[in-house]
Amino acid sequence: MTDVKEMTLEEREATLGGIGTARKRKEDARFIQGKGNYVDDIKLPDTVVGNFVRSPHAHARIKSINTEPATRIPGVIAVLTADDLRPLNLHWMPTLAGDAQAVLADEKVHFQNQEVAFVIGEDRYAVADGIEAVEVEYEDLPALVDPTKALLPDAPVLREDAQDKSEVGQGARRHPNHIFTWDCGDKDATDQAFAGAAVTVKEEIFYPRCHPCPLEPCGCVASMDKVRGELTLYGTFQAPHVIRTVVSLISGLAEHNIRVVSPDVGGGFGNKVGAYPGYVCATVGSIVLGRPVKWIESRIDNLSTTAFARDYLMTGELAADPDGRITALRCHVLADHGAFNSHAQPSKWPAGFFNIVTGSYDIPVAHCSVDGVFTNKAPGGVAYRCSFRVTEAAYLIERMIDVLAQKLDIDKAEIRRRNFVKASQFPYRSCLGWEYDSGDYETALDKALAAVDYEGLRREQAEKRARGELMGIGIATFTEIVGAGPTRNCDILGIGMFDSCEIRVHPTGSAIARLGTKSQGQGHETTYAQIIATEIGIPSDDITIEEGDTDTAPYGLGTYGSRSTPVAAAAAAQAARKIRAKAKKIAAHMLEVGEDDLEWEIDRFKVRGLPEKAASMKEIAMAAYQSLPEGLEQGLEAVNYYDPPNFTYPFGAYVCVVDVDPHTGEVKIRRFYALDDCGTRINPMVIDGQVHGGLAEAFGIAMGQELVFDEIGNIQGASLMDYFLPTAVETPHWETDFTVTPSPHHPIGAKGVGESPNVGGVPAFSNAVVDAFAHLGVTHMTMPHTHWRVWKQCEALGIGG
Amino acid sequence: MAKTAVSMTVNGRAVEALAEPRTLLIHFLRDQLGITGPHVGCETSHCGACTVDIDGKSVKSCTLFAVQAQGAEVLTVEGMAGADGTLSVIQEGFMQEHGLQCGYCTPGMITRAYRLLQETPNPSEEQIRWGLSGNLCRCTGYQNIVKAVRYAAEKLQAQKEAAE
Numbered sequence: 001m002t003d004v005k006e007m008t009l010e011e012r013e014a015t016l017g018g019i020g021t022a023r024k025r026k027e028d029a030r031f032i033q034g035k036g037n038y039v040d041d042i043k044l045p046d047t048v049v050g051n052f053v054r055s056p057h058a059h060a061r062i063k064s065i066n067t068e069p070a071t072r073i074p075g076v077i078a079v080l081t082a083d084d085l086r087p088l089n090l091h092w093m094p095t096l097a098g099d100a101q102a103v104l105a106d107e108k109v110h111f112q113n114q115e116v117a118f119v120i121g122e123d124r125y126a127v128a129d130g131i132e133a134v135e136v137e138y139e140d141l142p143a144l145v146d147p148t149k150a151l152l153p154d155a156p157v158l159r160e161d162a163q164d165k166s167e168v169g170q171g172a173r174r175h176p177n178h179i180f181t182w183d184c185g186d187k188d189a190t191d192q193a194f195a196g197a198a199v200t201v202k203e204e205i206f207y208p209r210c211h212p213c214p215l216e217p218c219g220c221v222a223s224m225d226k227v228r229g230e231l232t233l234y235g236t237f238q239a240p241h242v243i244r245t246v247v248s249l250i251s252g253l254a255e256h257n258i259r260v261v262s263p264d265v266g267g268g269f270g271n272k273v274g275a276y277p278g279y280v281c282a283t284v285g286s287i288v289l290g291r292p293v294k295w296i297e298s299r300i301d302n303l304s305t306t307a308f309a310r311d312y313l314m315t316g317e318l319a320a321d322p323d324g325r326i327t328a329l330r331c332h333v334l335a336d337h338g339a340f341n342s343h344a345q346p347s348k349w350p351a352g353f354f355n356i357v358t359g360s361y362d363i364p365v366a367h368c369s370v371d372g373v374f375t376n377k378a379p380g381g382v383a384y385r386c387s388f389r390v391t392e393a394a395y396l397i398e399r400m401i402d403v404l405a406q407k408l409d410i411d412k413a414e415i416r417r418r419n420f421v422k423a424s425q426f427p428y429r430s431c432l433g434w435e436y437d438s439g440d441y442e443t444a445l446d447k448a449l450a451a452v453d454y455e456g457l458r459r460e461q462a463e464k465r466a467r468g469e470l471m472g473i474g475i476a477t478f479t480e481i482v483g484a485g486p487t488r489n490c491d492i493l494g495i496g497m498f499d500s501c502e503i504r505v506h507p508t509g510s511a512i513a514r515l516g517t518k519s520q521g522q523g524h525e526t527t528y529a530q531i532i533a534t535e536i537g538i539p540s541d542d543i544t545i546e547e548g549d550t551d552t553a554p555y556g557l558g559t560y561g562s563r564s565t566p567v568a569a570a571a572a573a574q575a576a577r578k579i580r581a582k583a584k585k586i587a588a589h590m591l592e593v594g595e596d597d598l599e600w601e602i603d604r605f606k607v608r609g610l611p612e613k614a615a616s617m618k619e620i621a622m623a624a625y626q627s628l629p630e631g632l633e634q635g636l637e638a639v640n641y642y643d644p645p646n647f648t649y650p651f652g653a654y655v656c657v658v659d660v661d662p663h664t665g666e667v668k669i670r671r672f673y674a675l676d677d678c679g680t681r682i683n684p685m686v687i688d689g690q691v692h693g694g695l696a697e698a699f700g701i702a703m704g705q706e707l708v709f710d711e712i713g714n715i716q717g718a719s720l721m722d723y724f725l726p727t728a729v730e731t732p733h734w735e736t737d738f739t740v741t742p743s744p745h746h747p748i749g750a751k752g753v754g755e756s757p758n759v760g761g762v763p764a765f766s767n768a769v770v771d772a773f774a775h776l777g778v779t780h781m782t783m784p785h786t787h788w789r790v791w792k793q794c795e796a797l798g799i800g801g
Numbered sequence: 802m803a804k805t806a807v808s809m810t811v812n813g814r815a816v817e818a819l820a821e822p823r824t825l826l827i828h829f830l831r832d833q834l835g836i837t838g839p840h841v842g843c844e845t846s847h848c849g850a851c852t853v854d855i856d857g858k859s860v861k862s863c864t865l866f867a868v869q870a871q872g873a874e875v876l877t878v879e880g881m882a883g884a885d886g887t888l889s890v891i892q893e894g895f896m897q898e899h900g901l902q903c904g905y906c907t908p909g910m911i912t913r914a915y916r917l918l919q920e921t922p923n924p925s926e927e928q929i930r931w932g933l934s935g936n937l938c939r940c941t942g943y944q945n946i947v948k949a950v951r952y953a954a955e956k957l958q959a960q961k962e963a964a965e
Contacts, residue, residue: 032901034837034838034877040840040841043835215840215906215940267905692945693941696943728936733944734944
């Protein structure tokens with residue numbers, strides 16, 4: 001406990017460790033000593049292990065499954081198939097998007113590595129033997145891998161179970177492989193603007209299928225206590241409360257008999273939002289056996305079955321006047337959702353917040369439409385370090401504005417400046433319906449350009465081009481939309497996307513706060529405490545933050561979409577303010593003055609004009625449990641459920657400089673400068689860390705990641721042997737910077753930052769690579785920009801070695 | 802499958818437990834001995850989350866059978882701090898320089914960094930990056946990990962000079 005009685009103002013401020021301090025992380029102590037508690041570390045007595053028999057085919061009919069040989073393997077306890085789950089009505093499960101997904105393949109398999117049977121055994125080795133022994137006979141069916149062929153009249157029908165359904169969530173269908181069409185904006189006005197435009201550009205822009213690939217894969221331990229009738233489900237859940245509700249809905253167990261616990265989570269990035277067959281099978285296994293069942297996926301399972309991201313085939317068009325002022329935007333997206341419509345978006349948003357696609361630019365009119373289709377690939381389409389398709393949208397507009405700049409021969413920084421939403425226009429309503437809360441894009445860009453000596457770089461580039469060398473400068477001036485979200489338009493399964501915080505102050509002046517979110521590395525135990533410290537004057541070192549246990553935390557919608565700071569941190573501030581309001585009443589009673597005579601100073605209430613008369617929060621905390629004014633209840637605690645009035649709109653200005661070797665296709669990232677504006681900065685050290693990590697993930701996506709399938713649906717390279725995760729060697733050095741434009745509607749003005757570097761980073765890399773070839777007439781190159789692909793571009797231009 | 806007794810020294814403590822011939826060292830450590838600091842991240846020797854130190858070398862314990870470590874001297878992240886609980890300078894460096902986020906790669910990173918600094922006591926940034934290239938991190942973008950190792954290297958050098 002920290003005693004603040006005799007300290008100077010500065011010492012008290014420093015002791016507080018509140019908003020704005022680079023406080024060291026509270027969670028580090030356990031992680032650096034190997035004392036983290038991840039799901040696979042949980043060892044309940046009598047635990048058994050389960051894992052899947054998976055389909056080698058992408059599309060096939062299951063003719064028979066013979067589990068009998070497996071049951072003869074020593075150590076194998078049970079094998080579950082769809083037939084075992086059918087009587088419980090658990091062979092299919094509802095998806096977050098309103099479709100159904102097979103828990104265990106029911107008559108057909110729809111993608112390679114789909115779950116076919118679940119083998120439970122005494123240990124992982126016995127289970128592996130059991131999986132080998134299960135005999136499955138398949139009848140091959142033609143596989144559909146290319147989404148552009150999904151809607152052809154003669155395309156194979158993938159989802160026979162859904163063939164007669166007019167809807168599989170999120171809108172009307174027009175073909176058995178069609179999921180939905182979603183469109184927004186003013187089509188006629190957009191078409192008119194294009195018809196009369198001085199200049200138009202069009203480009204097909206593919207954002208390949210990639211994967212969040214957290215270092216810890218997904219997993220769970222389900223433990224059914226048959227005597228009490230209570231299920232405890234430990235797992236890698238980014239949204240534990242939502243999982244509890246889903247488990248209750250699909251299992252029929254009453255929600256109060258289910259406890260969901262997210263222990264330490266080894267990275268999520270969107271991979272751990274959804275509900276997967278492993279959770280259902282482990283739960284059923286535990287209910288049947290009365291023993292805890294652990295399911296931990298392998299890396300191959302992870303990359304090939306749970307939660308891919310993107311796979312958006314986008315066609316973008318811009319119309320503009322001769323000076324490069326954009327007059328209209330039009331785009332169409334073909335969205336490959338794989339075998340089931342199980343992407344994770346707020347229910348009413350089939351393409352997430354893709355309509356943020358006008359970006360940082362004041363575009364008068366726009367129209368975009370998205371068609372979702374089924375293919376024989378793993379289901380998903382999660383928001384990978386992204387707020388629901390914002391990444392795809394930002395990529396489209398940031399690439400397209402470069403395409404326009406090249407067409408008009410306008411500098412790529414200048415064309416952005418000409419089109420920016422001006423600082424004076426905020427709050428700004430975009431033509432596609434969003435109300436941007438605050439921003440100052442021009443200041444950010446100016447700072448970025450000055451920091452990198454943009455003009456000097458362009459001069460150097462011109463000199464190099466004259467010598468036949470390839471150098472590229474990529475700019476991204478992106479706007480994010482995060483903090484889902486206002487319950488009027490954001491829900492998951494009908495539950496509004498609010499979040500929550502409950503704070504209890506103990507008699508001796510320390511506190512515990514519980515929230516509905518769940519850190520997967522973001523450092524919540526450190527940063528939430530800083531917010532509460534500033535609000536109620538209790539040092540952050542004296543505040544415990546707890547998340548992830550649905551028995552103790554208030555209901556919340558979890559951590560993804562950069563929503564922890566915009567939503568749950570707002571709840572923390574509001575709950576803290578309730579505590580301070582009560583503390584003020586107690587202080588007035590203690591000091592025998594009216595509340596109006598009090599003023600707040602760091603960690604205490606002082607009587608105005610009598611500086612020696614004060615009550616510290618520590619003293620007030622004790623008083624809350626013994627000497628209260630009449631009419632006040634004991635205790636000092638509060639809870640807040642925060643329904644944000646709007647999203648927050650973080651933004652940034654990134655510059656990437658590359659040199660390209662035409663003889664090898666090697667792209668050397670010479671410099672990467674990232675300026676982020678996330679409003680009020682809670683912990684600059686943590687923000688920098690988040691930006692570094694997001695940029696490294698952006699680097700991986702832009703330069704090397706892609707989940708590729710062959711024509712019969714075999715996934716090509718779903719292990720780290722083939723799937724590119726950058727090492728410390730390739731990963732560039734990051735320069736970070738910031739401006740601060742607080743959110744006007746957030747209690748502390750914070751906006752969220754975790755995803756900005758991924759959203760803005762990918763187009764910055766891509767723009768740099770394309771810019772290296774811009775003088776040779778190249779307007780777009782498809783990601784990822786591997787050496788091979790870049791070399792092929794050089795070869796096509798006749799400059800390759 | 803028949804099990805045999807496997808004995809080794811782990812973090813200075815003699816241990817013996819039963820293992821199948823095919824039992825991987827990482828599973829032996831985690832499941833048999835309850836040493837859960839090293840993690841499994843990829844099963845293919847790429848990510849390094851399972852890195853332990855065996856007889857003075859960094860080894861990925863997901864690709865070694867437990868029986869191959871018979872009689873070996875094994876060091877894991879659990880053995881890094883002093884007997885009195887004092888953090889090693891590498892552990893301290895990771896905390897001071899914000900060299901970790903989710904913490905899943907951290908035990909492997911620290912164990913590898915420990916060996917790297919034995920091999921190269923005063924590494925340049927490039928040497929650190931190459932020296933840690935067998936250990937993947939998805940959260941930090943590596944920059945602060947590099948700084949954490951530099952922090953430790955400098956402190957170790959200073960300690961060495963003070964001792965001389």
